[in-house]
Amino acid sequence: MIEIRGLHKRFGKNIVLDGIELVVPRGKNTVVIGGSGTGKSVLIKCVVGLLRADEGEILIDGEDATKMDERELVRIRRKFGMLFQGSALFDSMNVGENVAFSLRRLHLYPERQIRDVVEEKLAMVGLRDIQHLMPAELSGGMKKRVGLARAIAAEPEILLYDEPTTGLDPIMADVINDLIISLRELLGVTSISITHDMASAYKIADQIAMLYKGKIVEVGTPEEIRNTRNPVVSQFVEGRAEGPITAEHEEFVRFVRRSGETGTQGGR
Amino acid sequence: MTDNRKRNGVTAFLETFGTRVFRMVEDLGNLFVFLLQCLTWMFRPPSEIRNIVKQMEEVGVNSLPVVLVTATFTGMVLALQSWSGFQRFQATSFVGTVVALSITRELGPVFAGLMVSGRVGASMAAELGTMKVTEQIDALVTLATNPVKYLVVPRVVASTLVLPVLVVFADLVGVLGGYFVSVYLLGANPYVYADKTYQYLEFRDIYTGLVKAAVFGFLIALISCYNGFIAQGGAEGVGRATTKAVVASSMTVLVSDYFMTSYMF
Numbered sequence: 001m002i003e004i005r006g007l008h009k010r011f012g013k014n015i016v017l018d019g020i021e022l023v024v025p026r027g028k029n030t031v032v033i034g035g036s037g038t039g040k041s042v043l044i045k046c047v048v049g050l051l052r053a054d055e056g057e058i059l060i061d062g063e064d065a066t067k068m069d070e071r072e073l074v075r076i077r078r079k080f081g082m083l084f085q086g087s088a089l090f091d092s093m094n095v096g097e098n099v100a101f102s103l104r105r106l107h108l109y110p111e112r113q114i115r116d117v118v119e120e121k122l123a124m125v126g127l128r129d130i131q132h133l134m135p136a137e138l139s140g141g142m143k144k145r146v147g148l149a150r151a152i153a154a155e156p157e158i159l160l161y162d163e164p165t166t167g168l169d170p171i172m173a174d175v176i177n178d179l180i181i182s183l184r185e186l187l188g189v190t191s192i193s194i195t196h197d198m199a200s201a202y203k204i205a206d207q208i209a210m211l212y213k214g215k216i217v218e219v220g221t222p223e224e225i226r227n228t229r230n231p232v233v234s235q236f237v238e239g240r241a242e243g244p245i246t247a248e249h250e251e252f253v254r255f256v257r258r259s260g261e262t263g264t265q266g267g268r
Numbered sequence: 269m270t271d272n273r274k275r276n277g278v279t280a281f282l283e284t285f286g287t288r289v290f291r292m293v294e295d296l297g298n299l300f301v302f303l304l305q306c307l308t309w310m311f312r313p314p315s316e317i318r319n320i321v322k323q324m325e326e327v328g329v330n331s332l333p334v335v336l337v338t339a340t341f342t343g344m345v346l347a348l349q350s351w352s353g354f355q356r357f358q359a360t361s362f363v364g365t366v367v368a369l370s371i372t373r374e375l376g377p378v379f380a381g382l383m384v385s386g387r388v389g390a391s392m393a394a395e396l397g398t399m400k401v402t403e404q405i406d407a408l409v410t411l412a413t414n415p416v417k418y419l420v421v422p423r424v425v426a427s428t429l430v431l432p433v434l435v436v437f438a439d440l441v442g443v444l445g446g447y448f449v450s451v452y453l454l455g456a457n458p459y460v461y462a463d464k465t466y467q468y469l470e471f472r473d474i475y476t477g478l479v480k481a482a483v484f485g486f487l488i489a490l491i492s493c494y495n496g497f498i499a500q501g502g503a504e505g506v507g508r509a510t511t512k513a514v515v516a517s518s519m520t521v522l523v524s525d526y527f528m529t530s531y532m533f
Contacts, residue, residue: 050406070414078412088407090399102411154412 001026002047002158002190007056009042016042018214020056024192024207029184031201032194033236034211035245040194041085043211044160047192048080049073060158078106081151081189082160085167087143089135095122095146096131102154121149124186125179141172148179152187159183161193165200177203198237202226210236212245302416302494306424309417316422323426327388327485331434334387335380339438342375343367343445351454360456364465367446372473374529376438377431381484381521384431386514389492392423393513396496397506405497420497424489431485432478439474476532483524488517 007020016039024030034040045051047058049065058065065076089098099118103109109117115131122128125145135143144164151159164180165173177200183189195201201208202222209219210233218225218233228234235243350366396419399405408415443465450456492513499509 045406048410050409074412074414077410080410082407082410084403084407086402088403090404090407091402101413105411105413150407150411 001059001061002192003057003059004043004047005057005059007043007046007058008054009039009046009051010054015214017046017053020211020214020216022209022216022219024190026190027184027188028206029180029191029193029204030207030209031205032192032209032211032216033196033198033201034194035196035236038211039214040211041162044082044162044192044194048082048160049077078154079157080160081154081156081158083144083147083151083162083164085162087135087140087147089138089143089147089150091135093135094131095133095135095138098135098146099131099150099153101150106154108154118149118153121153122146124152124183125149126175141168141175144168144172144176145179148176148183152183152189155187157189159189159191161191161195163195163197164193165195165197173197173200174203176200180204198239212236298498299491299494302420302497303490305416306420306490306493309414310421310425312417316418319418319422320426323422324430326391327384327423327427327489328430328433331384331387331430332437334383335434335438336441338379338383339371339376339442340445342379343371343442343447344449346370346375346442347446347449347454351450351456360454361460361464363450363456364446364461364463365468367450368443368465368469369473371442371446372439372469372477374477374525376435376442377477377480377484378521378525380431380435380438380481381488381525382518384427384434384485385488385492385517385521388427389488389513389517390510392489392492393496393499393510394506396420396493397499397509400497400499401502401505415497420490420493423493424486427485427489428482429485431481431488435478435481439477476528479532480525480528483528484521487520487524491517491520 002022002024004020004022004024007017008015009017020043022030022032032040032043042051046053047060047065049068053066056066060076060079063076065073068076089095090101093101096115096118099121100114103114103117104111118131119128122130125148127142127145127149130138130142130146135146138146161180164176168176180191180193181204184191193201193204205222207219208222208225209216210225210230211217212232218228218230220228225233225237228237231244235245346367347363350363351360354360354363354366396405399419405415405419408418447458447461447465450461451458495509495513495516499505501508
């Protein structure tokens with residue numbers, strides 16, 4: 001189980017996370033939704049320790065990851081597997097070496113077994129006989145699946161998905177959705193996905209949380225989120241162009257334009 | 269508004285200048301932290317022997333042709349130039365000495381350093397920069413691997429070990445280049461030339477050159493990896509990082525060369 005309490009993260013003057021409160025139950029898929037640039041990626045990167053939180057706690061099975069030094073983080077990170085948005089396959093290695101990477105680093109299997117173990121992991125994501133291919137030879141969907149095989153290779157307890165369906169065609173996106181669901185059922189992993197693809201969110205989520213302006217504004221089951229009364233959440237999940245989110249956005253754009261004009265006047 | 273109007277040329281200049289200086293100091297600080305990380309991980313087991321060997325091949329074997337050609341021509345031009353100088357006071361017999369000393373003490377290591385800055389520095393910064401912007405470095409972290417240990421340490425170690433070896437070859441062909449030009453083009457007596465080359469050359473001349481080379485190798489790899497690691501903003505960012513790596517490491521070679529020379533003279 002992961003508990004996030006009062007998580008803050010800023011870059012310079014830009015406050016990205018402003019007190020996140022979120023409980024991720026064990027063995028369930030939690031999906032965090034939110035617009036582009038609202039800090040969804042920052043949130044999961046804080047959870048896995050790629051970014052250091054400024055304030056707050058991230059309890060992973062009761063241990064606070066924000067207070068850990070590098071050595072403890074290495075230990076806690078072994079619980080995690082992560083699928084990156086662009087798959088982030090190592091392009092100097094072939095598919096087999098990519099999937100086997102953590103197995104070899106952690107010496108989990110003797111070298112002669114690795115090939116078979118890798119084939120088994122690739123089979124779990126519906127691929128076979130592609131170990132010799134280089135990442136550049138794969139399609140986007142295949143890259144995602146290889147990335148997923150690599151993430152599950154060392155049998156993590158927690159999986160993090162960074163926009164798993166972005167950039168894929170609808171059919172391939174649904175293949176990935178099915179994989180995410182089957183991995184939860186097969187391996188019993190806890191997972192956090194971030195996405196703005198609502199079809200995917202409804203399909204894979206046990207729990208959906210909406211991130212808006214650095215805070216979690218609503219948490220609920222897919223059904224609850226679909227019937228939400230919160231105007232911000234309902235605008236987002238229904239994908240309407242008009243509503244509180246865009247109103248504020250337009251207000252912001254007008255503000256920037258105004259201050260831009262005064263700025264140029266002052267410069268003269 | 270009023271503040272804006274009052275801001276004249278001088279303050280604007282100072283502001284830009286100050287920001288630049290501030291950024292430079294910040295950059296140096298970050299580089300220093302990077303250096304410390306690199307040193308810490310260098311001595312932590314397990315060692316990355318296989319990666320080090322791979323990088324030695326990349327840095328050494330692949331740079332050898334460039335370094336050899338540069339050194340040969342440097343030796344040759346040095347012979348021509350010092351011949352025309354020494355001829356004016358009938359001291360052409362010392363051309364061999366001058367070529368040997370200049371190559372081993374100075375030009376061998378510096379030119380090898382500059383060539384490696386261009387070739388290897390650029391490729392390290394571009395490779396690591398691409399890995400950074402495509403999240404491959406983040407992926408390493410999530411796969412139980414410290415990126416500094418896995419990517420930076422092998423490059424720095426390999427480059428530190430290999431550059432002196434490159435310079436040994438550079439010294440050799442540089443001196444030979446000078447010999448051939450003097451003997452076959454300028455008609456120097458081969459025995460006298462060889463004798464004068466050997467007579468005044470001390471072991472010290474050679475090993476100070478090799479120490480310099482090792483330091484250059486260390487700095488080039490460190491600076492180039494650092495610039496790759498801080499790359500951001502897609503292909504453009506990688507390009508910027510690469511340029512910065514080459515410029516910074518070439519400059520560092522020349523500047524550190526002066527200080528090492530003044531110390532080891």
